[in-house]
């Protein structure tokens with residue numbers, strides 16, 4: 001009997017992720033790994049964000065879901081090319097499956113790719129996909145204790161988007177707690193409060209992403 005430990009699997013994943021990152025970087029494609037729970041509002045956020053980005057660069061989206069192509073269809077409906085990955089039960093994307101999506105895109109055509117990961121606040125954090133930055137979306141409805149309870153998800157995040165601010169008046173949610181927990185776990189993290197539904201905070205997030213990409217292109221940030 002052979003036992004292959006998770007550590008080895010992750011090491012193999014890291015090598016493929018580095019390869020993805022090299023391909024993306026060579027083509028000047030700034031790539032975002034967007035993570036968060038099911039229902040955090042990731043796809044709705046993309047629907048609000050992409051029309052703003054569209055006038056400044058050409059973007060594509062890779063959608064990760066266990067089943068269905070619903071999310072990719074929503075992205076295509078706003079005129080953004082997308083690739084739907086179905087993981088057939090797997091609860092996260094890995095670098096290998098994202099590499100297959102990259103094969104199907106003409107990378108030279110895009111300035112930015114956003115990968116919407118499978119909705120999951122746990123193991124998605126452990127898999128480098130070859131992205132340049134990570135953006136975690138947390139819905140206000142998930143509760144203010146999530147950063148503290150799922151630290152791995154937040155400690156490697158470049159940005160945290162607290163989504164569904166339009167629901168603040170209706171729920172018992174303390175954004176201050178989320179922000180202080182996030183700053184403790186990831187001092188460099190940039191925190192946004194937004195509502196994909198009302199449009200609140202979306203432009204600020206879009207500008208930040210474009211600025212991040214610019215700094216990356218100029219070699220100011222890795």
Ligand code: MG
Nearest residue numbers: 042043071116
């Ligand atoms: Mg989605």
Ligand code: ZN
Nearest residue numbers: 091092123124
């Ligand atoms: Zn998983």
